[in-house]
Amino acid sequence: MQTSVSVKNLTLAFGAVKVLEGLNLDVGTGEFLVLLGPSGCGKSTLLNCLAGLLEISEGQIFISGKNVTWEEPKDRGIGMVFQSYALYPQMTVERNLSFGLRVSGMPREEIEKRVARASEILQIQPLLKRKPAELSGGQRQRVAIGRALVRDVDVFLFDEPLSNLDAKLRSDLRVEIKRLHQRLKNTMIYVTHDQIEAMTLADRIAIMRNGVIQQLDTPHAVYNNPVNLFVAGFIGSPTMNFLNGRIDGSTFSIDALNIPLGNYKFEKDGVGKLDGILGVRPEHIAVGEDAKKMPFQLDSEIEIVEPMGSDTVGWTKVAGQSVTFRCSSDIPLAPGQKITIGFDPARGSLFDAQSGVRV
Amino acid sequence: MTAEALDATGFAGPHGAKPKQLSWGRVGIYAFLVIAALFFLVPLYVMLVTSLKSMPEVREAHIFNLPREPTIQPWIDAMFNACTGRNCTGLSPGFWNSVKITVPSVIVSIIIASINGYALSFWKYKGAEFFFNLLVFGAFVPYQVVIYPIIIGMSKVHLFGTLPGIIIVHTIFGMPLLTILFRNFYSSLPIEIFKAARIDGAGFWQTFFKVMLPMSVPITVVAVILQVTGIWNDFLFGLVFAGTENIPMTLQLNNMVKTTQGTIQYDVNMAATMLTALVPLIIYFVSGKWFVRGIAAGAVKG
Amino acid sequence: MTDVATTAIAVEAPARRKRRIPYAAIIGTLPMIIVSFSVFFVAIIFVVIWSFTNSGMFPGFNFVGLAQYTRLWSTSLWQVAVNNIWFFGVMSLCVNLVFGFLLAVFMDQNIKHESVFRTIFLYPFSMSLVVTGLAWQWILDPNLGLQESIRNLGWTDFALAPLVHRETAIYGLVVAGIWQGSGVTMAIMLAGLRGVDQEVWKAAKIDGIPTWRTYLFIVIPMMRGALGTVLLLQLTGIVRTFDLVYAMTSGGPGIATQMPAMYVISFITVRLNVGQGMAAATMLLLPIALILIIRAIVTTVQARRRGINA
Ligand SMILES: Nc1ncnc2c1ncn2[C@@H]1O[C@H](COP(=O)(O)OP(=O)(O)OP(=O)(O)O)[C@@H](O)[C@H]1O
Ligand SMILES: [Mg+2]
Numbered sequence A: 001m002q003t004s005v006s007v008k009n010l011t012l013a014f015g016a017v018k019v020l021e022g023l024n025l026d027v028g029t030g031e032f033l034v035l036l037g038p039s040g041c042g043k044s045t046l047l048n049c050l051a052g053l054l055e056i057s058e059g060q061i062f063i064s065g066k067n068v069t070w071e072e073p074k075d076r077g078i079g080m081v082f083q084s085y086a087l088y089p090q091m092t093v094e095r096n097l098s099f100g101l102r103v104s105g106m107p108r109e110e111i112e113k114r115v116a117r118a119s120e121i122l123q124i125q126p127l128l129k130r131k132p133a134e135l136s137g138g139q140r141q142r143v144a145i146g147r148a149l150v151r152d153v154d155v156f157l158f159d160e161p162l163s164n165l166d167a168k169l170r171s172d173l174r175v176e177i178k179r180l181h182q183r184l185k186n187t188m189i190y191v192t193h194d195q196i197e198a199m200t201l202a203d204r205i206a207i208m209r210n211g212v213i214q215q216l217d218t219p220h221a222v223y224n225n226p227v228n229l230f231v232a233g234f235i236g237s238p239t240m241n242f243l244n245g246r247i248d249g250s251t252f253s254i255d256a257l258n259i260p261l262g263n264y265k266f267e268k269d270g271v272g273k274l275d276g277i278l279g280v281r282p283e284h285i286a287v288g289e290d291a292k293k294m295p296f297q298l299d300s301e302i303e304i305v306e307p308m309g310s311d312t313v314g315w316t317k318v319a320g321q322s323v324t325f326r327c328s329s330d331i332p333l334a335p336g337q338k339i340t341i342g343f344d345p346a347r348g349s350l351f352d353a354q355s356g357v358r359v
Numbered sequence B: 001m002t003a004e005a006l007d008a009t010g011f012a013g014p015h016g017a018k019p020k021q022l023s024w025g026r027v028g029i030y031a032f033l034v035i036a037a038l039f040f041l042v043p044l045y046v047m048l049v050t051s052l053k054s055m056p057e058v059r060e061a062h063i064f065n066l067p068r069e070p071t072i073q074p075w076i077d078a079m080f081n082a083c084t085g086r087n088c089t090g091l092s093p094g095f096w097n098s099v100k101i102t103v104p105s106v107i108v109s110i111i112i113a114s115i116n117g118y119a120l121s122f123w124k125y126k127g128a129e130f131f132f133n134l135l136v137f138g139a140f141v142p143y144q145v146v147i148y149p150i151i152i153g154m155s156k157v158h159l160f161g162t163l164p165g166i167i168i169v170h171t172i173f174g175m176p177l178l179t180i181l182f183r184n185f186y187s188s189l190p191i192e193i194f195k196a197a198r199i200d201g202a203g204f205w206q207t208f209f210k211v212m213l214p215m216s217v218p219i220t221v222v223a224v225i226l227q228v229t230g231i232w233n234d235f236l237f238g239l240v241f242a243g244t245e246n247i248p249m250t251l252q253l254n255n256m257v258k259t260t261q262g263t264i265q266y267d268v269n270m271a272a273t274m275l276t277a278l279v280p281l282i283i284y285f286v287s288g289k290w291f292v293r294g295i296a297a298g299a300v301k302g
Numbered sequence C: 001m002t003d004v005a006t007t008a009i010a011v012e013a014p015a016r017r018k019r020r021i022p023y024a025a026i027i028g029t030l031p032m033i034i035v036s037f038s039v040f041f042v043a044i045i046f047v048v049i050w051s052f053t054n055s056g057m058f059p060g061f062n063f064v065g066l067a068q069y070t071r072l073w074s075t076s077l078w079q080v081a082v083n084n085i086w087f088f089g090v091m092s093l094c095v096n097l098v099f100g101f102l103l104a105v106f107m108d109q110n111i112k113h114e115s116v117f118r119t120i121f122l123y124p125f126s127m128s129l130v131v132t133g134l135a136w137q138w139i140l141d142p143n144l145g146l147q148e149s150i151r152n153l154g155w156t157d158f159a160l161a162p163l164v165h166r167e168t169a170i171y172g173l174v175v176a177g178i179w180q181g182s183g184v185t186m187a188i189m190l191a192g193l194r195g196v197d198q199e200v201w202k203a204a205k206i207d208g209i210p211t212w213r214t215y216l217f218i219v220i221p222m223m224r225g226a227l228g229t230v231l232l233l234q235l236t237g238i239v240r241t242f243d244l245v246y247a248m249t250s251g252g253p254g255i256a257t258q259m260p261a262m263y264v265i266s267f268i269t270v271r272l273n274v275g276q277g278m279a280a281a282t283m284l285l286l287p288i289a290l291i292l293i294i295r296a297i298v299t300t301v302q303a304r305r306r307g308i309n310a
Helices: A043-051 A093-103 A108-122 A137-149 A167-184 A195-201 A219-224 A229-234 A288-293 B024-051 B055-059 B073-081 B092-122 B128-140 B143-156 B163-188 B191-199 B204-215 B217-232 B236-241 B249-258 B266-287 B289-299 C002-017 C023-028 C030-050 C067-074 C076-107 C114-126 C129-139 C146-152 C169-195 C198-206 C211-222 C224-240 C243-248 C260-269 C274-309
Strands: A003-014 A017-028 A032-036 A058-063 A078-081 A155-159 A187-192 A204-209 A212-217 A241-248 A251-254 A257-260 A273-280 A296-301 A304-307 A311-318 A321-328 A338-343 A349-352
Touching (some): A003 A043, A003 A187, A017 A187, A017 A212, A032 A195, A043 A078, A043 A155, A043 A187, A043 C198, A078 A137, A078 C198, A093 A108, A093 A137, A108 A137, A108 A167, A167 A187, A167 A195, A204 A219, A204 A229, A212 A219, A212 A229, A229 A241, A229 A273, A229 A349, A241 A321, A257 A296, A296 A311, B024 B073, B024 C076, B024 C114, B024 C129, B024 C169, B055 B266, B092 B128, B092 B163, B092 B204, B092 B217, B092 B249, B092 C023, B092 C030, B128 B163, B128 C030, B128 C274, B143 B163, B143 B236, B143 C030, B143 C260, B163 B217, B163 B236, B191 B204, B204 C023, B217 B266, B217 B289, B236 C260, B249 C129, B266 C114, B266 C129, C023 C030, C030 C274, C067 C274, C076 C224, C076 C260, C114 C169, C169 C243, C198 C211, C211 C224, C224 C260
Parallel strands (some): A032 A187, A032 A204, A078 A155
Antiparallel strands (some): A003 A017, A204 A212, A241 A251, A296 A338, A304 A311, A311 A321
């Protein structure tokens, strides 16, 4: 795959505080990359560096093979969509779309062609004569996307474009953005702290924490093989269960309870003995009849039941440690009820308790 | 990798922050600001140096020169000895009159306005909005329009030309802006605070004194700054309402400067001008950000 | 605790339905009721009524129709005053807005020592207009002020003494007014500039819109609140213009810098012709009446337009 955006050794400091340090990132052409992470981890900062809206302290940025480190934002071949839409409030939608092009002195027909195409793609033709104040949030965000679209660029940058919308609109527009990507096949870099957006949209997800990319991989890999405790805990809802215990060769023991690890794939052979944490996703824990088929089983008692409609989240204990599981809502559950739970340790994740790194 | 040679940091081609050139744009910006700052500063400087010179030196007509032999005699004269017509008391009576006018006016007007703002935010009765809208309208009415009816009203109750009279006038004309200020402040408080106090059984006054007042410190500071400078700087009301007994400092300053007999004492005049400006200037420099906030708050009317 | 709360709410709800009159609130706001009604309503009505009478030293109710107004508009003092307020108003307003806005824009460019500049630009506003007038009167003094100082430096035919000439005195007033008031304009505009969504700036940068065009076509239209505030503040200040002129030129030379507000005051305090003073006072009310009418029209038009689009 060709690289479209490439960040080399990027450092950005606000005064003495280094928000990003020595960051490297390669994004393939046509790839949809999502930057995911908790608030304040530097996602927007990274995006603004790519766009040229922040002056970087050290490192280089390449876009479409060109070193754009010192280029102005408009010359970088990027379009950007913001959380607050950032439309020009006194201009009509049409003018919002065309203003940048007009200023750059583009011929009239070309501008009209591009505006027409963008408004057709985003289905905002009926809105062209309105002003932003007369649009709904979803419509405003479409216009904002349109403004990036008319620039006819290779790379789109999105900074939490859906955060200001309500849940329903958010999922609608999410699908729309996915459709847009499939149609245009541009490179897209998308910042969010909503993991559902990240999982559904991304070709690859970069999970960030304190300005450092923790893991850069496909949604599947990030979900199933988190590289450390942070990623494991950040992705998934309800969050992954973490059991504290001790790794000894091919068993994981919590006090008297021994869990055979079976064919768990260690990152490297011969981990030996160490304090460890076993992470198990709630949806990987089976109850009742299904549990009987699992390599590891355990009798337990239900403490709390949270019916979610399509499925049910239950709380129980394993060797004194709290554990949640998710099962079909068809299974009748009640607090106090004795049940059998089971899971496959090979599908879980083992971490070094000290460093938090996957073993 | 391109064929370009790597430099010492291991990068080829542009990297890091774009090298800064001294841009003429930045120079222009600073030049504009510095010239503007000079425009604003020069009058204060000229006033100050003039007030520290002796009259012979002033007559040499070098207003920008520093005083050769600085003297504070003009300041002493301005405060205690300078004559207004035949009356040679300096500005000190005016100063004390201004204090006598300003202190009660500020206190009364702020108490009334805070109660207004509180009632308008939490205890809207039928008609309250109507009176408030009249006040907002009043904020834009030129003072000169309604002065005459007030003179008549004041004379009817024998308050025209008295100290309580001018205090009432200041309270009246301070009311629109201050009420707007306090109303905006109280309206921005979460209504739950008020409801909680009500649930605890507090009434109109209890809620005001026990709950609202302790939270009103910042807005009260803003109001005090606004009122002290406003009333101290007043000229018109002093001219019309103060009578001969309570002439405020600004008015006495103007009379003093305008009615000098014989040679004009420019040094004393400038010292007197500085003295009159001193109270608001000190408030301004001490309060800093609060003053700006007061302007902003006062400006955000309806 | 929750029990207490719920019962209290339950008790309060029916009470509210009955709409108990909050007597304490009415008593507390009595000063407001009295002042707003008597000063800003009744008094104004009396002013207008008296303007139609031939009241002399004392107010009376001997109606003479528009006689006071015909006399007013045929008085050269009033004509001069009205011309002056137009000239002074338009000049000060334009210079103040442009200068204040430029200051704000330059202050917004990541300036070092911003607070020092801000302090300097704003301090004249804390001083009274009387002080302002006297300070500038001294600087512009023809014999010992700026003009003479520069002549003493060698530029012997330098001439800058506007206050002593009928044609130029008003420029002196404008300069002093600008000096005193443009800092506030700067402060309000700067707050307005800072209130503009930073992402709009970023979007404009990505669109490649030059800074000056962003200010002109995007930011200024977004600052209507700040602009309206400044405009209102300046307009009310201009109509009230009194102290500055009184201190700086006393309306002179001759009657060259007379102002309508001075006309009103002189007729009710010195010349003791109440009817004439009230006619002039009523004229002073016109600008604010006009502003209120325009505002009402604008809001209704906007509401109607919104109604059509909805
Ligand atoms: N102009 C600035 N000056 C100083 N520090 C800043 C500035 N902008 C951002 N920061 C700091 O940089 C860090 C990263 O900020 P950034 O906006 O990139 O976070 P984010 O990941 O986008 O968070 P969010 O999800 O809340 O948008 C934060 O700790 C923030 O406090
Ligand atoms: Mg962000």
